[in-house]
Amino acid sequence: MTTTSFSEFIKEFEETLRHLFHEKEDINKLSLERGLPPSIMSGIMSKVPLAVAIPEQYGGRGSKVKECLGLLAAASYESLPLSLTFGINIALFLEPISKYANEGVKKEIFDRFLMNQNMGGLMITEPDFGSDALNMKTCHTPFNDGYAIKGTKHWQGLTGLADYWLIACRKSIDNGELSRDIDFFICDTAQKKQQVVVEELYDSLGLYMIPYGLNTLDLEVPAKFKLEPETTGIKMMLDILHRSRMQFPGMGMGFIKRMMDEAINHCKNRMVGAGNLLSMDQVQHQIARIQSAFTICSAMCARSSQISGIDHNLATEGLEANSMKAVVTDLMQESAQLLVQVSGANGYRISHIGGRGIMDSRPFQIFEGSNEMLYAQIAEMITRLMKKQKQLNLFDFLKDFKVTAEACLHFKKDLSFSISSTISQRKLVDLGKILGRIVSVGYVLDLEAKGFRKDLIENCITMVQQEISSLMCSFKFDNTVQVVDDYADDSSWLNFA
Numbered sequence: 001m002t003t004t005s006f007s008e009f010i011k012e013f014e015e016t017l018r019h020l021f022h023e024k025e026d027i028n029k030l031s032l033e034r035g036l037p038p039s040i041m042s043g044i045m046s047k048v049p050l051a052v053a054i055p056e057q058y059g060g061r062g063s064k065v066k067e068c069l070g071l072l073a074a075a076s077y078e079s080l081p082l083s084l085t086f087g088i089n090i091a092l093f094l095e096p097i098s099k100y101a102n103e104g105v106k107k108e109i110f111d112r113f114l115m116n117q118n119m120g121g122l123m124i125t126e127p128d129f130g131s132d133a134l135n136m137k138t139c140h141t142p143f144n145d146g147y148a149i150k151g152t153k154h155w156q157g158l159t160g161l162a163d164y165w166l167i168a169c170r171k172s173i174d175n176g177e178l179s180r181d182i183d184f185f186i187c188d189t190a191q192k193k194q195q196v197v198v199e200e201l202y203d204s205l206g207l208y209m210i211p212y213g214l215n216t217l218d219l220e221v222p223a224k225f226k227l228e229p230e231t232t233g234i235k236m237m238l239d240i241l242h243r244s245r246m247q248f249p250g251m252g253m254g255f256i257k258r259m260m261d262e263a264i265n266h267c268k269n270r271m272v273g274a275g276n277l278l279s280m281d282q283v284q285h286q287i288a289r290i291q292s293a294f295t296i297c298s299a300m301c302a303r304s305s306q307i308s309g310i311d312h313n314l315a316t317e318g319l320e321a322n323s324m325k326a327v328v329t330d331l332m333q334e335s336a337q338l339l340v341q342v343s344g345a346n347g348y349r350i351s352h353i354g355g356r357g358i359m360d361s362r363p364f365q366i367f368e369g370s371n372e373m374l375y376a377q378i379a380e381m382i383t384r385l386m387k388k389q390k391q392l393n394l395f396d397f398l399k400d401f402k403v404t405a406e407a408c409l410h411f412k413k414d415l416s417f418s419i420s421s422t423i424s425q426r427k428l429v430d431l432g433k434i435l436g437r438i439v440s441v442g443y444v445l446d447l448e449a450k451g452f453r454k455d456l457i458e459n460c461i462t463m464v465q466q467e468i469s470s471l472m473c474s475f476k477f478d479n480t481v482q483v484v485d486d487y488a489d490d491s492s493w494l495n496f497a
Helices: 006-024 038-045 049-053 065-078 080-100 103-115 233-245 248-269 281-307 318-347 353-365 371-388 394-398 407-415 425-449 454-476
Strands: 120-123 139-143 146-154 164-171 183-188 197-201 213-222
Touching: 006 038, 006 065, 038 049, 049 065, 049 080, 049 103, 065 080, 065 248, 065 281, 080 103, 080 120, 080 164, 080 183, 080 233, 080 248, 080 353, 146 164, 146 183, 183 213, 183 233, 233 318, 248 281, 248 318, 248 353, 281 318, 281 425, 281 454, 318 353, 318 371, 318 425, 371 394, 371 425, 394 407, 407 425, 407 454, 425 454
Parallel strands: 120 164, 139 164
Antiparallel strands: 139 146, 146 213, 164 183, 197 213
8 A cells, every 4th residue: 555655646536536427427416415326435445545544554644743734635625525535534544543442443444445445433412412522421331341331412523324333431439420420431332232323413604514413322332442541531532533623624724725716817817907817906806815725734634734634642732722723613614605605696606615615614614613612712722821830912922932922923912912811712712813813824835845836925914914913803892792682572673663
């Protein structure tokens, strides 16, 4: 498997996607159907794309982050749902197996992925506990030479389709309570006592290729199917989730590039009066925003390739993981919106790559931690460190903080102010958006030092400067407006006309 260079491997994969999606079938029509036709999925998987996330000693390409992100980018240029399918398999199953699974179970799992086109996913979310994973109620108890697992999970990508699952649950204690720590177990749905019952498939909005639903668990798994954390199960979960968030730029890369290419090509060829759309100043501004997103995402991919391999423990790397996930998914949604805007009426069709892109990229801002929550966490991390150092001035702190030291120099005017000791949640979100973008510009500057083209870098920094200036206005504006929930009285305009 590893005898083929990655450039050859990815070129052949891209050619396969073009053939399947544009010659054998029409991707625009396929994207409106639930799931992919078996012949198309089989054709894609015949190239063994998931080999990128399997260690060399088991016949894979070696779990190199650069290759994993390259595969995700190649897939998302043609189909964001396909890229997410691979992202789920790579970050939420294969990499955790490589790092934490018992050595006695790895070979069979990896063999089935390489030879039988198997797939795997992760079960954390429960109907009553979305982002509040630490209070999940799915539990496990010792059972003969294994564990009995009972509970309910939902919104798992690949519901009813995955051959393997990683299931997060808590140990049942004698008094009926559940332990504070979290354990993970492998579930092989091919085994009689490990079959997940799909109670319902959800009518998800967008991402039609990926089935989501409600799953009931009543399983018996062998003891060797329990993952082995380095310290605690919670830290293992954070390591897994942070690594996954650092792979979002791979899914964003191809998608944003596609939005950019489509926008440029459309505006070059669309004539308005004596010139084309691309000659208009406002259109230049809109496409430059997509190009800025392309530059930031490129820089994130380069950074992730350096720091997110399975040999690193990412449990404490929440600042960078949250920044990558939240910022790139905001950029994905904005890029799709901008493409639709410059495409006019044609963009407002679900068969159009932009219109479909709006729906398909929107949930990326919600799953694996909603962006508002992640931005608030980013701000809390920084303000906590500032308090610890007794530093009140934001710029003075950021210029001495490794991840932001160089980038913050481009925003000194906006950042030179003192942080209040108490910040409302809505202001934490604003501050987190600012900090996430400064962290991202740090990646852009690192990419420039490696030789990335300078005009794209300069344009990107200017765009982010404008955005941060706008975000600072929002952060400093005094807004404590509360919802008027009993608004019905005296609020009908008909009585005043």
